Amino acid sequence: xxxxxxxxxxxxxxxxxxxxxxxxxxxxxxxxxxxxxxxxxxxxxxxxxxxxxxxxxxxxxxxxxxxxxxxxxxxxxxxxxxxxxxxxxxxxxxxxxxxxxxxxxxxxxxxxxxxxxxxxxxxxxxxxxxxxxxxxxxxxxxxxxxxxxxxxxxxxxxxxxxxxxxxxxxxxxxxxxxxxxxxxxxxxxxxxxxxxxxxxxxxxxxxxxxxxxxxxxxxxxxxxxxxxxxxxxxxxxxxxxxxxxxxxxxxxxxxxxxxxxxxxxxxxxxxxxxxxxxxxxxxxxx
Numbered sequence: 658x659x660x661x662x663x664x665x666x667x668x669x670x671x672x673x674x675x676x677x678x679x680x681x682x683x684x685x686x687x688x689x690x691x692x693x694x695x696x697x698x699x700x701x702x703x704x705x706x707x708x709x710x711x712x713x714x715x716x717x718x719x720x721x722x723x724x725x726x727x728x729x730x731x732x733x734x735x736x737x738x739x740x741x742x743x744x745x746x747x748x749x750x751x752x753x754x755x756x757x758x759x760x761x762x763x764x765x766x767x768x769x770x771x772x773x774x775x776x777x778x779x780x781x782x783x784x785x786x787x788x789x790x791x792x793x794x795x796x797x798x799x800x801x802x803x804x805x806x807x808x809x810x811x812x813x814x815x816x817x818x819x820x821x822x823x824x825x826x827x828x829x830x831x832x833x834x835x836x837x838x839x840x841x842x843x844x845x846x847x848x849x850x851x852x853x854x855x856x857x858x859x860x861x862x863x864x865x866x867x868x869x870x871x872x873x874x875x876x877x878x879x880x881x882x883x884x885x886x887x888x889x890x891x892x893x894x895x896x897x898x899x900x901x902x903x904x905x906x907x908x909x910x911x912x913x914x915x916x917x918x919x920x921x922x923x924x925x926x927x928x929x930x931x932x933x934x935x936x937x938x939x940x941x942x943x
Contacts, residue, residue: 667725668698668734675700698734705736713739715772720745720758731765740772740796751782759783767792773815774798780805786812807832811839817850825855830865833937837870837924841916851939858933863910863926866937872912872924880907880927880936 675690695703705714716738743762745755763784767773773794780786780802786809789797797815799805801822810818833853840848909927916922925938 666697668701668730669696671695672697672700677704698730701734713737713771715740715742716766717742717744718758718762720755720762721747724758726758726761728761728765731761735766738766738770740770740774741766742774742776743778744776745778745783751779756783760788763788770794772796772798774800775802776800777803779803780809790814803827807836810836811844813845814847816847818848818852820853823853823855825857830861830863834866834868834870837914837939840922841870841914843917846918848939849941852936854934854936856933857928857935860928861926861935866926867912870912870914872914875911875913875923877908877910880909880929883929883932 671694672692675692677688677690679686679688692700708714714736716735718741720743741762743759745751745759747755759778767789770792771794773789773792773796775798778784778799781804790809790812791814794815796817796819797813798819799821801824802820803824805820805824805827807828839845907927907930909925912924912926914922914924921942923938923940923942925940926936928935
């Protein structure tokens with residue numbers, strides 16, 4: 658976008674150029690076009706019109722200090738969305754414009770969406786859990802969240818929660834132990850699935866996680882393969898030989914816990930040695 662000196666970019670401005678990406682068989686092609694006399698808002702509507710997805714639209718918003726939004730304009734330009742992705746671009750101090758933009762995105766689309774994804778969100782600075790916690794979401798995904806507490810998770814109303822690159826200094830294994838003890842008592846009744854992972858070079862002491870949960874040992878299995886690695890293998894990319902691949906077969910440990918209402922859930926632990934990541938998967942039995 659060309660920026661007006663001293664003014665923020667908005668949807669009525671003409672873009673200097675338009676970059677459109679299209680994904681096909683796991684590959685992304687980028688096309689660069691001239692603005693053809695259309696404003697940013699008109700381009701968004703045009704691209705939605707010609708894309709015709711099989712499912713409801715998902716829109717991603719990268720929060721910058723230089724872009725101006727308002728709720729009526731957002732609702733007018735964008736169609737009814739199935740999901741939104743809000744990514745905070747500035748790793749430094751949160752400014753008021755970013756905070757306001759995040760609030761606007763939530764207020765504009767949260768009543769209708771089924772999926773919400775937050776990238777690099779800082780709770781207590783960008784917004785708080787209460788701003789979206791009670792929304793009837795099918796999926797909530799958070800990547801590298803800061804200031805997230807296990808008490809916050811207890812207030813969520815989502816059916817599926819994914820937390821990528823969890824900060825284990827903020828939510829420890831003891832915190833997760835407490836979370837699942839409360840689930841057993843009836844908290845988070847809508848929760849059907851919880852996936853979390855974090856970087857670590859050591860295998861966690863799962864006894865800390867399981868203490869007092871009265872979990873039944875459900876055996877072991879080969880840990881699920883990383884979706885990205887699987888995709889690349891399907892594309893023909895291989896960077897380890899068979900011997901190295903065999904050494905990188907990680908084992909997942911499985912346990913069953915039950916809540917006060919009689920629901921059973923499987924907890925699966927595994928570490929991807931090759932990537933130095935640890936994973937916990939929680940699935941409620943149907």
